[in-house]
Amino acid sequence: MRILLWHVHGAWTTAFVHGGHDYLIPVLPGRGPDGRGRADTYPWPAEAVEVPPERLRDEHVDVVVLQRPHEARLAEEWLGRRPGRDVPAVYVEHNTPRGDMPDLAHPVADRDDITLAHVTHFNALFWDNGRAPATVIEHGVPDPGHRYTGELPRAAVAINEPVRRWRITGTDLLPAFCATAPVDVFGMRVTGLPARLGLGPGQMTTYDDLPQHRMHAELAARRLYLHPIRWTSLGLALIEAMHLGMPVVALATTEAVEAVPPEAGVLSTRMDTLRAGVRRFLADPEAAREAGRAARAAALRRYSLSRFTDAWNRLLKEVST
Secondary structure, three states: OEEEEOOOOHHHHHHHOOOOOEEEEEEOOOOOOOOEOOOOOOOOOOOEEEEOHHHHHHOOOOEEEEOOOOHHHHHHHHHOOOEOOOEOEEEEEOOOOOOOOOOOEOOOOOOOOOEEEEOOHHHHHHOEOOOOOEEEOOOOEOOOOOOOOOOEEEEEEEOOOHHHHOOOOOHHHHHHHHOOOOEEEEEOOOOOHHHHHOOOOOOEEEEEOOOHHHHHHHHHHEEEEEEOOOOOOOOHHHHHHHHHOOOEEEEOOOOHHHHOOHHHEEEEOOHHHHHHHHHHHHHOHHHHHHHHHHHHHHHHHHOEHHHHHHHHHHHHHHHHO
16 A cells, blocks of 8 residues: 555654555655654664655555644645545544543544544543544554663653653653652653753753664663653553563553553552652662563563554555455
């Protein structure tokens, strides 16, 4: 198939473009949000090709994969075909609903011609899906291998834009965790976070937008993975950390309660319990290794790349016939 999709979330798209199809990725001068083109920090196959919008009308497209509300308009404008009517379309919902809960209608809730694919069962449950035919295809990631050493008695966190997103990503909780252990924060726009939180260099270190392979190596050297997220679907970095063999300390919110089994770490809504979990893994490297092995086994069972691409290939075939 020939699939049109935007580069919105690098880690998710990395998994998606390994499905064995041809992927048309819009690219614009300046590579802004609507035309980022190929990723330069993730390994993408040659089948993912950059296409300027002015060329799209001449391209054969079997399916459009939408990920943001305005992309339906962009697709109609650039293709000259309306998604769902003139060309089959799937809308991937990456995010938890934000607004008038629990009655917030999804942007395609009034469309019965666009399939709505949620990335977690939590999303499918909490969004009002309306008339849209809805399904769930859970995340999958390329297996980076069991690389955990835990040699550094520090906690690793991966958050994109922690200052802007703040309470959503649990950024405000980090000083309390830094009082328990040194914390290393990885992600986009993390530079300056320690100063914003009033933390010194001994309490927090940041690593801004590392290439995926280097981030995996850095994560695996930390004793544990900390997931302070309040209200996002399920961070792919959490799943990658579990694949690496890292033990997890996580807020028991959204899909994390399904993704992380009890033997893989500590999940709670109590800060004292979470901080005690951090202290235990710092003090007991063998307990950390054992929990990390359980985390990896759980991730391989539920979030393998082959399961993800197989599920997507079935859905794409279904909507395009």
